[in-house]
Structure formats: structure tokens, C-alpha cells
Amino acid sequence: MSAGAMHPIRAQALADRVALEARHPDIFRPSPWARARALLVVGGLAALLVYGLWVLEFSPLKMIVGLGRLGEFMVHMIPPSTGTWAKFWIYLHALAETVAIAFLGVFTAAAIALPLGFLAAKNVVPNAVIHFLSRRMLDTVRGVDELIWALIWVSVVGLGPFAGVLALVCANVGAFGKLFSEAIEAADRKAVEGVASTGGAKLHAVRFGLLPQVLPVMAAQVLYYFESNTRSATIIGIVGAGGIGLHLAEQIRVLEYQHVSALILMILVTVALIDMVSTRLRFALIGDRGAR
Amino acid sequence: MPSTVTRLPEHQLDALARAYGEAVSQKRRQLLIGLALFVAATIVAGIVAEVRPATFVANIWRFTDYIGRIFTLDNGPNTGRPVFTDIAEWMWGLDKWLKLMWETLLIAYVGTLLGGIGAFAFCFLSARNLAPTRWAGIAAKRYLEFCRTVPEIVFALIFVVAFGLGPVPGVLAIAIHTFGALGKQFAEVAENIDMKPVDGLTATGATWVETMRFAVVPQVLSNFVSYALLRFEINVRGAAVMGFVGAGGIGQDLVEAIRKFYYADVSAILVLIILTVMAIDLGTERLRHRFLSMSTRS
Structure with a gap:
């Protein structure tokens, strides 16, 4: 104005x-x-x-040289192409592997983390020592990045996607344990007390008072993690733990930039698809609260 | 207060009971179908991901063995004893590792700050209620999405080729990812503000920049700082593995120790990383609570 x-x-x-x-x-x-x-x-x-x-x-010089080279790469990246159809099918298989790793990693971790979450929740196990120990243990597991887990598991079960699954399971158990225990601690006590007042045992109270409250929340969190784990699963291949990351790292090293951009494009499309599906499922599970 | 529950006549009760039974069985059917689909998906995923339970069971001792070995000294006079018996020998490279850890923290810090500044400038463009034009908003949103969907390690891999080995590509990779992630969160905060001060300033003829500065920033700043601190904590973890692809920080030494089977070094570096991450975790949580309580007070 x-x-x-x-x-x-x-x-x-x-x-x-x-x-x-x-x-x-x-x-x-x-x-x-x-x-x-x-x-x-x-x-x-x-x-x-x-x-x-x-x-x-x-240094300014480093930035200018680097940005110049980066610009060059960008030019070489267009149009994205996998060269031959045979290569495309190989990449597609690797992508399926990636999604499978993420799927198994997330849901196995959820199954393991469920009892751990109850153990680490103050209102289920009101023992300060157990609470402290389980929380610290989950923190420790969470503090180790999935790439580190992948390296460790590769040296245990060998190269391949199975090591990736185990790595994601480990990384997720820490995160889920913490999220689940927080969800349980935030649950309404009234239902639990109601079950207890009718003479239900402690396990009954958990099963009928607590679980129905927290299960939808947990399911939404797990679905949310499925999407972010697909992203993680794309990179653990860099250390040899299966999936599309192996191809991506290799193509970057041999400077096949059209392949690189094609691979990135495939990853973006897959992540977007999974995001869409998981958002829908979350929405169906817990309504508006799960949409975010 | 005494009360009696009147029982409905049988024919009415029958219909209700049938409706209830039907609702329950429909729910069960849905659950069973969902479960069957889930099991099928799990089996397919298991085949694709080459899950071999037999190998796992046969090799699980290697994992426990591995954990045991990394906590056993493999050098010096106390070789074969647990690491805690000779801390000096275990932490023989402490000076070097602390220096690398400091470098890791700086990578995370500089990356978070650069990405955060970019996100700060960008979020006002992409927030639905503040965008100067609709097209600018949509373009900004898509761009942010791209920046946060590509994993930072992938950016780091490409940048290492362009900028050479060292911390520079690590910082840039983290900055770009942070830019995408914080840009989205900042925009969401900005979309939830009270629009009255904005209208007020617009009414006085303030420019777009002035409106942002005096009507929006005071409302969102504490939330922004809180998100930035959370992102810094995440970035410290991210920076710790940047060295895996040659992009600086402690990851370089860790990957070398794992690949060359320097067992005790692996645990020493892991312990350092975990302790640092926990310390940052606690520190940022405290700061965040202070900032958030500030925003609720005003």
C-alpha cells in the first residue's frame, strides 16, 4: 500500500x-x-x-562449487527413467520388499510393545521401580537409530530384508512402548473402577475397562507409524538390510541420475499411497481424532 | 432411592434381543474379515521380506552373543572381562569421540536452525489463512511435502557426491528435511491462530509483512520454539547416523567399529550416543514446557 x-x-x-x-x-x-x-x-x-x-x-567456495554440481545433477535427473523394463521390475520388487519390511516391522513391534506398554503404565503397575526400569529400557531401545539396529542385525542374521524387519521391530518397540503407556495413563479410570466394583479381577479390569478405551488410539498410532516406517524402510537398504535403499545408494554411487530420480519418484508415490490408505483406516477406526 | 426396573413384554424383548444379536454378529463378522485380511497380508509380507523363523531361531544366540561381546573388553590387560571393570580402557578414545559427538550436535544445531529459519519464512506463505495468493499456498505446501518425504539420508547421499565427504552435506540434508517437517507444523500452528489481530492490522493499512510481524508472530512464537526444540532432538539422532554415508559426525566411527568388529568400541560409542540423546531429550523437554506454559499464560 x-x-x-x-x-x-x-x-x-x-x-x-x-x-x-x-x-x-x-x-x-x-x-x-x-x-x-x-x-x-x-x-x-x-x-x-x-x-x-x-x-x-x-565456506562460500565450497557452497558455490557444490551447488553448481547439484544443479548439474538436477539437469541429468530429468526425465526420470529406469532405462529398461527389466530394471523397472527389479526396482518394483525391491519396493514391495520395502513395504513388506515396514508392514512386518510395525505390526510385530506393536504386538511386542502392547504388554510392555501396560508394564510401563503407572496406573496399571503402580510399582515405581518397575515403572522406572521399563521406561528407561524403552528409552535406551529408542535411543538407538534404526540404521544402527540394521547394522547390528545384518551381522546377526546376514544381509537381506529379514535383518531390516528385525531392525524396524527393535526401533519401533521403544517408540510404541512409550506411546502405548502414555495412552494407557491418559485413559479414563471410571471404566476400570466399574469393572473392579463388580468383583472383576485385575486382568478383567484391564481387558474390559482399559483395553476398549486405548485400543483405537493405539491402532491409530500404529497406522501412523506404518507410513513413517515405509520411509525408514527405504533407507535401511543402504547398510544392506533389504529394500529399495540398496538400489538407491548404488545408483547414486554410479552416478545414474535418471535412475535415482525414478527411484525417488517411486518412493514418493508409494509413501503417498500408504499415507492415504492409513489415514482412511485411522479415520474409520476412531473418527475425527484419528484424521490428524 | 429404591427403584424397580420394569421388564418389557416378551414380544418387544424378542425383537430387541434379535437386533442386538444381529449387531453383535455383524461386528464379529467384520472383525473376522479384517483379521483374515490382516493375516493374509502378513503372510504375503513375510514371504516378500524373506522372513525365515528357522534362521532367526537358529541365529538368535548370535544376537545375545553379540550384545555380550560388545560389552567385553577386547584389548589391553583386562581382555575378556566386562567393559565396566576397566572404564579407562573401554573409553580409550573418549577425547576423539567427544569431539565427534560435539560435531554431531553442531550438525544437528546448524541444520535445525537453517531449516527452521527457512520454515519460518515459508509457513506464512503456505498457511491457508495467511497465504498472499491461493497459488502461492498450494505451491509452498507441495514443496514442503517433497522436502520432508525424501529421507534425509537420501539427500545426504546425493549431497556427499556434490559437496564432498564431511559434515557439510550432513548439515544441508538435515536442514532440508527440517525445513519440510517444521514448515508443515508451523503452518498448522499459523492456521489455528486468532484472526482478529490480523484483521485489525489489515484495517489500519499495514503491509503483509507488517501484519505477519505484529499480528501473527506474537501468537505463534512459543509454539514454534517448542516444535523447533522437538525437531532438534530428532535431528541429533539423525545426525548421529549421517556418518554412515560419509556426511560427518560420530556415525563414521560407529560404522567403522561395527564393520571392523571392534566390539568394545561399538558399545562405548553407542553408550555415548544414548547418553547424549537422553540428555538432549530431558533438556529440550524442560525448555519446551517453559515455552508452552508461557503461551498458555498470555
Whole structure:
């Protein structure tokens, strides 16, 4: 908006500025203390950024050369192509493998994490020691990245997708255990107390009071993870644990950029499809709450 | 208060009972069909993923053996004893590893900050209620989606070829992924703001940038910081494995230790990573709670 078209209210306010400042001193002059603190925080963050860029050996020259080469790759990537149909079928099989790894990884982990989640929930096992130990154990399992798990499992069961499944199971058990126990702790106590008041045993209370409440929430979380695990399953092939990652890493190394873009495109389409299906299923399971 | 439950006459009861039975059996049927589909999918997935339970059972001792071995010293005078008996020998490379860990943290920090700044600038374009034009909003959303769907390791692999080995491709890969992920979360926060201050500022003739600065930013900043901190924690984990593809950080040493069977080193580095991740986890959680309570107070 140009100055000529200034709104009359704005013009009026600008003319009245001195009086306005006198009337609302706290708005026009925020306390110098708060201002200094904000400056200090921003300055500290910026200083750490500069220090980081220096330590990590960023340099303008490196960026220009790298960006130039990246631009070159982009040009070579178009159009995406797998060369021959035979290659395409190989990639498609690897993609199916990836989805299978994600599927098995997620649902096996969910089955294992279910009892662990109850164990780690404060309102089911009100023992502080068990609670602490199970939570810390889940944290430890979760702290190890799936790529690390994949490397470990490759050295146990050998190269191939099976190692990938086991790696995803391990990584997911930690995450699910934590999510499930939180869902259980957030459940309504009334149903549990109702079952207990009719003379139900502890297990009855869990089965009929707790499980119906938390199962839909858990199912939604598991479905949500299925999508993100498909993404994870695409990369564990980089360390030899099956799936499309192996081909992707190989094609990047041999500079076959059309294959690379075709592979990325295939992954994007698959992830989008799974996202759509899992969102639908989540929606069917728990209605609006599961849509996000 | 005494109360009696009146029993419905038989013929009415019959119809209700039948309807109930039908509803229950329909639900059971649905459950059974779902279960059958699930089992079939599991079997297909098992075949495709070459799951071999026999191999697993036959080799599971290797896993426990492996875990045992990485916690056993394989060098020095105490060879063969558990690592905890000789911490100095176990952590022989502590100086080098701590330096690499610091590099990992810096990769995560710089990546998160660069990606976060980009996401901050971008989210106002892509939020449905704030986008200057509809097309800008749609284009920005698709772009963010691309950035977060491609795994960061894939970006790192490509960047390593373009920028050479070292932390630079790792930082850029994390920055791009963070940009995509935070851009989406930021936009969702921005879509849920109170629009009254925006209308107010627009009414005074403020420009788009001024409106964003004075009407939107004060409402969303604490949530943004909270999401950025959460993303930083995730990125520390991500940065720890960037070294697997030669993109800097502690991952380089870890992958070497695993591949060359330096067992005790594997556990030493893993313990360092886990402790760091836990510390960051706790620290960011505290900060986040402070920021979130700030936003609910105002």
C-alpha cells in the first residue's frame, strides 16, 4: 500500500503518536531488561551458528562449487527413467520388499510393545521401580537409530530384508512402548473402577475397562507409524538390510541420475499411497481424532 | 432411592434381543474379515521380506552373543572381562569421540536452525489463512511435502557426491528435511491462530509483512520454539547416523567399529550416543514446557 492511499485512521494515529506513546508507555517502550534478554538469546544463537559453520568447514567456495554440481545433477535427473523394463521390475520388487519390511516391522513391534506398554503404565503397575526400569529400557531401545539396529542385525542374521524387519521391530518397540503407556495413563479410570466394583479381577479390569478405551488410539498410532516406517524402510537398504535403499545408494554411487530420480519418484508415490490408505483406516477406526 | 426396573413384554424383548444379536454378529463378522485380511497380508509380507523363523531361531544366540561381546573388553590387560571393570580402557578414545559427538550436535544445531529459519519464512506463505495468493499456498505446501518425504539420508547421499565427504552435506540434508517437517507444523500452528489481530492490522493499512510481524508472530512464537526444540532432538539422532554415508559426525566411527568388529568400541560409542540423546531429550523437554506454559499464560 502506498503512502498516498494511507487509511485515515492510520494517518490520525500517526499524527497523534506522541500522545499515544504517553498513554501506552509499556507498548512503545518494552522494558530494556526484556529487550536485552531477547537480544542476548538471539545473539547467542547466531554466535553458535557462526561457530558451527566454522567448525563444520562451511565456506562460500565450497557452497558455490557444490551447488553448481547439484544443479548439474538436477539437469541429468530429468526425465526420470529406469532405462529398461527389466530394471523397472527389479526396482518394483525391491519396493514391495520395502513395504513388506515396514508392514512386518510395525505390526510385530506393536504386538511386542502392547504388554510392555501396560508394564510401563503407572496406573496399571503402580510399582515405581518397575515403572522406572521399563521406561528407561524403552528409552535406551529408542535411543538407538534404526540404521544402527540394521547394522547390528545384518551381522546377526546376514544381509537381506529379514535383518531390516528385525531392525524396524527393535526401533519401533521403544517408540510404541512409550506411546502405548502414555495412552494407557491418559485413559479414563471410571471404566476400570466399574469393572473392579463388580468383583472383576485385575486382568478383567484391564481387558474390559482399559483395553476398549486405548485400543483405537493405539491402532491409530500404529497406522501412523506404518507410513513413517515405509520411509525408514527405504533407507535401511543402504547398510544392506533389504529394500529399495540398496538400489538407491548404488545408483547414486554410479552416478545414474535418471535412475535415482525414478527411484525417488517411486518412493514418493508409494509413501503417498500408504499415507492415504492409513489415514482412511485411522479415520474409520476412531473418527475425527484419528484424521490428524 | 429404591427403584424397580420394569421388564418389557416378551414380544418387544424378542425383537430387541434379535437386533442386538444381529449387531453383535455383524461386528464379529467384520472383525473376522479384517483379521483374515490382516493375516493374509502378513503372510504375503513375510514371504516378500524373506522372513525365515528357522534362521532367526537358529541365529538368535548370535544376537545375545553379540550384545555380550560388545560389552567385553577386547584389548589391553583386562581382555575378556566386562567393559565396566576397566572404564579407562573401554573409553580409550573418549577425547576423539567427544569431539565427534560435539560435531554431531553442531550438525544437528546448524541444520535445525537453517531449516527452521527457512520454515519460518515459508509457513506464512503456505498457511491457508495467511497465504498472499491461493497459488502461492498450494505451491509452498507441495514443496514442503517433497522436502520432508525424501529421507534425509537420501539427500545426504546425493549431497556427499556434490559437496564432498564431511559434515557439510550432513548439515544441508538435515536442514532440508527440517525445513519440510517444521514448515508443515508451523503452518498448522499459523492456521489455528486468532484472526482478529490480523484483521485489525489489515484495517489500519499495514503491509503483509507488517501484519505477519505484529499480528501473527506474537501468537505463534512459543509454539514454534517448542516444535523447533522437538525437531532438534530428532535431528541429533539423525545426525548421529549421517556418518554412515560419509556426511560427518560420530556415525563414521560407529560404522567403522561395527564393520571392523571392534566390539568394545561399538558399545562405548553407542553408550555415548544414548547418553547424549537422553540428555538432549530431558533438556529440550524442560525448555519446551517453559515455552508452552508461557503461551498458555498470555
